Amino acid sequence: MAEKLNAAQMQRYWTRTSRLMWSIFVLWIFFSFVVPLFAVQLNTIIIAGFPLGFYMAAQGSLIAFVVLCVWNAVAQNKIDEEFGVHED
Amino acid sequence: MADSKAAGGFIGNLGKIYGGYAGGFIVFTLILAVLEQMGVPNKIIGYCFVILTIGVYAYIGILSRTMDLSEYYVAGRKVPALYNGMATGADWMSAASFISMAGGIYLGGFNALGYVLGWTGGYVLVGILLAPYLRKFGQFTVPDFLGTRYEGNGARLCGVIVLFCASFTYIVAQCFGIGIITSRFLGIPFEVAIFVGLLGILVCSMLGGMRAVTWTQVAQYIILIISYMVPVVWLSTKDYGIPIPQLTYGQALQEIAQFEAKLGVTKHFTDAFTNAQGQFTWTEFNNFWALVLCLMIGTASLPHILMRYFTTPSVREARTSVAWSIFFIFLLYFTAPAYAAFAKLEVYQNVIGQPIAQLPAWVQNWSQVGGLLTIKDANSDGILQLSEFVINQDIIVLSMPEIAGLPYVVSGLVAAGGLAAALSTADGLLLAIANALSHDVYYKMIDPKASTARRLLVARGLLVGVAIIAAAVAGTRPSGIIQMVAWAFSLAAAGLFAPLVLGIWWKRTTKIGAITGMMSGFAVCLFYLVMTRYAPETFKDMFGTNLWWGIRNISSALFGLPVAFVVTWVVSLMTPEPSKEMQDFVDSIRVPRGVVAGAA
Numbered sequence: 001m002a003e004k005l006n007a008a009q010m011q012r013y014w015t016r017t018s019r020l021m022w023s024i025f026v027l028w029i030f031f032s033f034v035v036p037l038f039a040v041q042l043n044t045i046i047i048a049g050f051p052l053g054f055y056m057a058a059q060g061s062l063i064a065f066v067v068l069c070v071w072n073a074v075a076q077n078k079i080d081e082e083f084g085v086h087e088d
Numbered sequence: 089m090a091d092s093k094a095a096g097g098f099i100g101n102l103g104k105i106y107g108g109y110a111g112g113f114i115v116f117t118l119i120l121a122v123l124e125q126m127g128v129p130n131k132i133i134g135y136c137f138v139i140l141t142i143g144v145y146a147y148i149g150i151l152s153r154t155m156d157l158s159e160y161y162v163a164g165r166k167v168p169a170l171y172n173g174m175a176t177g178a179d180w181m182s183a184a185s186f187i188s189m190a191g192g193i194y195l196g197g198f199n200a201l202g203y204v205l206g207w208t209g210g211y212v213l214v215g216i217l218l219a220p221y222l223r224k225f226g227q228f229t230v231p232d233f234l235g236t237r238y239e240g241n242g243a244r245l246c247g248v249i250v251l252f253c254a255s256f257t258y259i260v261a262q263c264f265g266i267g268i269i270t271s272r273f274l275g276i277p278f279e280v281a282i283f284v285g286l287l288g289i290l291v292c293s294m295l296g297g298m299r300a301v302t303w304t305q306v307a308q309y310i311i312l313i314i315s316y317m318v319p320v321v322w323l324s325t326k327d328y329g330i331p332i333p334q335l336t337y338g339q340a341l342q343e344i345a346q347f348e349a350k351l352g353v354t355k356h357f358t359d360a361f362t363n364a365q366g367q368f369t370w371t372e373f374n375n376f377w378a379l380v381l382c383l384m385i386g387t388a389s390l391p392h393i394l395m396r397y398f399t400t401p402s403v404r405e406a407r408t409s410v411a412w413s414i415f416f417i418f419l420l421y422f423t424a425p426a427y428a429a430f431a432k433l434e435v436y437q438n439v440i441g442q443p444i445a446q447l448p449a450w451v452q453n454w455s456q457v458g459g460l461l462t463i464k465d466a467n468s469d470g471i472l473q474l475s476e477f478v479i480n481q482d483i484i485v486l487s488m489p490e491i492a493g494l495p496y497v498v499s500g501l502v503a504a505g506g507l508a509a510a511l512s513t514a515d516g517l518l519l520a521i522a523n524a525l526s527h528d529v530y531y532k533m534i535d536p537k538a539s540t541a542r543r544l545l546v547a548r549g550l551l552v553g554v555a556i557i558a559a560a561v562a563g564t565r566p567s568g569i570i571q572m573v574a575w576a577f578s579l580a581a582a583g584l585f586a587p588l589v590l591g592i593w594w595k596r597t598t599k600i601g602a603i604t605g606m607m608s609g610f611a612v613c614l615f616y617l618v619m620t621r622y623a624p625e626t627f628k629d630m631f632g633t634n635l636w637w638g639i640r641n642i643s644s645a646l647f648g649l650p651v652a653f654v655v656t657w658v659v660s661l662m663t664p665e666p667s668k669e670m671q672d673f674v675d676s677i678r679v680p681r682g683v684v685a686g687a688a
Contacts, residue, residue: 005679005682010675010678010679013678013679014678017678020216021216021217024212024216025216028209028212028213028216031209032205032209032380032381032384033377033380033381036201036205036376036377036380037373037376037377039198039360039361040359040360040361040368043358043359043360047338048335048338048339049337049338049339049340049341049342050338050341051341051358053198053358053360054198054201054341054358054360054425055338057198057201057204057205057360058201058204058422058425059334059422059425061205061209062204062205062208062209062418062421062422063418063422065208065209065211065212065414065418066411066414066415066418068212068215069211069212069215069410069411069414069415070411072212072215072216072407072410072411073215073407073408073410073411076220076407077404077407080404080680080681085679085680085681085682086404086680086681087402087403087404087680087681
């Protein structure tokens with residue numbers, strides 16, 4: 001077991017983690033609420049048969065969610081390794 | 089797999105085992121397809137799918153039997169991220185997702201996409217706010233976390249109450265779905281079919297607990313995703329020559345729009361936030377975002393999902409596993425609108441405007457399943473008009489292969505998939521309830537000295553008891569599948585989200601704050617649900633109106649959630665700060681490596 005983080009390191013570690021959390025959280029709000037709620041306006045644009053508002057709620061935002069989850073896993077692992085608190 | 093050494097070999101060979109299994113299932117389906125062409129009756133094919141798949145799950149369940157506590161409660165904490173992702177996918181995608189969601193989109197058009205969004209986006213919250221920290225905490229159940237973080241059995245008991253109400257509502261919906269499928273494909277009455285399906289649930293989970301449920305859920309995911317894709321890929325290839333329905337249904341949407349113009353449909357399929365007359369309304373707009381919010385928060389609060397992240401070998405794997413989970417779930421969810429669009433197009437093309445006397449046999453077969461499909465020649469012209477064809481959202485996915493005139497083997501396949509979805513979720517829920525009752529209530533609160541054998545015995549007894557009660561309630565047909573499931577999400581969201589998230593992210597949250605917050609949020613949500621659903625009219629009049637701001641009760645958490653957060657916050661600030669030890673404990677679960685203080 002590696003030595004524990006001291007209070008200052010812990011503070012820095014948590015600030016970084018929180019910042020990542022808030023960044024993803026804001027994007028989550030954007031794709032969950034902002035984009036779908038403009039569906040009426042977006043629906044006037046049609047791509048390959050799909051009205052854009054419908055497409056975003058049915059596929060576009062979902063793809064964004066998958067990307068956000070992958071990003072969270074990768075970025076948080078980097079933070080853990082930087083602070084030496086990753087598991088072996 | 090019976091001893092730990094063999095289990096190591098099993099974990100090492102997962103790819104081979106499940107690859108072979110998926111191949112075997114495809115070969116089995118092809119053999120049945122050939123048999124159908126040779127003239128084997130439909131009924132036999134339906135039987136083969138239902139009985140053989142349940143048989144496989146039972147076999148895995150029996151192989152995975154265990155008498156070890158850690159194996160029973162958290163599958164020995166050695167489920168790799170990828171497979172935990174698949175198991176979570178099956179655990180997650182229930183009868184509501186598989187059977188009803190595309191049907192909901194078929195009927196509701198854009199407005200029903202709230203379900204698609206709400207049931208995927210919540211995983212972002214699981215990943216960033218909860219899963220890794222709960223894994224680091226590393227006990228057996230979600231109430232375990234509440235009991236430790238909020239020091240005592242008060243918070244633990246509140247957690248169990250919310251968990252029970254949410255999960256029980258949810259499991260009743262699954263039993264209902266299982267009843268529909270077994271009734272239709274085995275040709276037995278609905279009330280009997282529910283109990284036949286119940287046996288299917290119990291053989292998976294009773295002997296092996298979480299370990300058995302995990303490995304059957306992986307098997308169930310494989311079947312459900314194959315069977316969901318086959319009919320849509322088939323139709324996409326037939327109609328547009330490209331086997332990627334998720335891309336081609338744009339053209340189907342255009343054709344639907346043409347049919348809508350021709351048939352005089354005013355509520356267009358792709359129009360957002362429209363009411364039954366096809367006009368934009370703010371009520372629909374508000375209900376849309378409210379539902380999305382409640383479902384997403386509910387995702388991040390449902391114990392049967394959160395406890396899946398207790399089973400990974402490490403915190404890192406828990407995080408990766410969230411990403412795999414949403415990927416596997418995404419595969420079905422981004423297909424569902426395509427499924428709905430192709431079903432709609434088939435109905436417009438092949439059903440509406442046909443002479444009623446010449447409608448194929450599937451109409452007859454489905455009409456017999458509890459009034460879920462009705463055809464009435466209102467204007468007595470012998471031709472089926474759009475308004476004369478009333479189909480329930482719960483059978484659209486199951487009947488679509490027959491509507492589209494695909495071979496019956498595809499129908500059998502879809503039934504097997506729907507059954508896999510309902511059984512896997514029912515198993516996960518049942519385990520969440522039984523574990524909370526046996527571990528949190530019996531072991532932690534009633535008899536802390538109970539032996540391992542006794543604890544496992546109690547867990548299994550409760551499992552069977554809860555399953556029987558759930559099936560009996562489902563037999564009374566309390567409501568549609570998707571509504572019951574949405575209620576479960578609201579109940580969990582209002583009761584559990586605030587104490588879980590604040591417990592990790594705000595050290596100042598106190599025991600009293602969390603308990604009062606949890607209970608008041610849950611009470612408001614439950615009150616709104618019961619009042620709008622079951623209260624007599626005179627009682628409703630006392631509150632002036634049935635619905636608050638027109639918000640439907642499937643989004644009850646919209647009122648419970650803010651109450652839970654505000655009460656937790658205010659009461660926490662009014663009560664003394666948590667002890668230094670508790671704050672250290674919170675620090676320790678925030679970091680992947682290092683000892684967790686306070687967790688025995």
